Amino acid sequence: MTLAAVSDAGPLIHLAEIDSLDLLSAFDRLLIPETVYEEVETGGVPEGVSEFSYELVEADETRVTSEELDAGERAALAVAQECEVVLLTDDFAAREAASDAGVEVHGSIGVVALGYGRGLLDRSQAASLMRRLQRETSLFVTEAVVERGIRMLDEQ
Amino acid sequence: MAAGLSDRVREIAEARGLPESEVFERALERGLEDLWEDLALAQYFDGELNREETIERVGRTRVERAEREREVVEEDVDWGLNA
Numbered sequence: 001m002t003l004a005a006v007s008d009a010g011p012l013i014h015l016a017e018i019d020s021l022d023l024l025s026a027f028d029r030l031l032i033p034e035t036v037y038e039e040v041e042t043g044g045v046p047e048g049v050s051e052f053s054y055e056l057v058e059a060d061e062t063r064v065t066s067e068e069l070d071a072g073e074r075a076a077l078a079v080a081q082e083c084e085v086v087l088l089t090d091d092f093a094a095r096e097a098a099s100d101a102g103v104e105v106h107g108s109i110g111v112v113a114l115g116y117g118r119g120l121l122d123r124s125q126a127a128s129l130m131r132r133l134q135r136e137t138s139l140f141v142t143e144a145v146v147e148r149g150i151r152m153l154d155e156q
Numbered sequence: 157m158a159a160g161l162s163d164r165v166r167e168i169a170e171a172r173g174l175p176e177s178e179v180f181e182r183a184l185e186r187g188l189e190d191l192w193e194d195l196a197l198a199q200y201f202d203g204e205l206n207r208e209e210t211i212e213r214v215g216r217t218r219v220e221r222a223e224r225e226r227e228v229v230e231e232d233v234d235w236g237l238n239a
Binding site: 001003092095104106107109110111112113114115116117118141142143144145146147148149152153 | 194198229232233235236237
């Protein structure tokens with residue numbers, strides 16, 4: 001099955017912080033709205049951007065009216081709706097807005113699990129990356145929750 | 157990292173007008189509080205503490221946030237393993 005997604009800045013930044021942007025190669029098609037790319041570029045283009053292929057796309061942000069979301073999140077959600085692809089975000093508000101709009105949505109932890117599911121990582125590497133997301137990045141997630149996610153790797 | 161921590165302790169002590177020993181003490185208390193909350197939430201998720209006991213220890217907001225995070229992580233891992 002073809003797997004396509006659009007990302008807002010969160011997963012790009014968090015995966016870059018643990019040197020794991022290459023996991024995005026698990027997607028058959030990855031879209032990045034220009035607004036999102038500009039947001040990420042503001043902090044310096046992360047190393048690893050050349051390790052996966054992506055398409056820069058323009059987005060009609062006016063499709064999304066939620067005032068809680070920033071421009072990049074609105075752009076990514078608009079693309080997800082228009083192209084009917086998965087939205088990648090680590091933001092709770094964006095996640096809720098996507099769910100409300102009927103868009104499938106996942107975050108950085110899901111991308112690591114996807115890397116494991118698709119054989120890009122072994123179990124130990126996936127567990128290590130999940131722990132690094134919690135400890136070394138700006139992603140806020142409770143340690144006990146990450147350990148629950150790691151245990152799920154063994155359950156399936 | 158060690159030099160970085162020393163620099164931070166010195167800067168906080170100077171800015172707050174505190175002895176460095178008190179900065180260390182407050183850092184330890186704050187770090188211990190985080191670890192204590194993590195432990196309580198882990199025990200709650202493992203079924204060793206019930207919800208009300210966990211709320212007493214870490215507060216309702218923290219428990220509700222962790223529950224929402226757990227829901228999100230479970231959805232994400234399940235998707236990642238089966239996509």
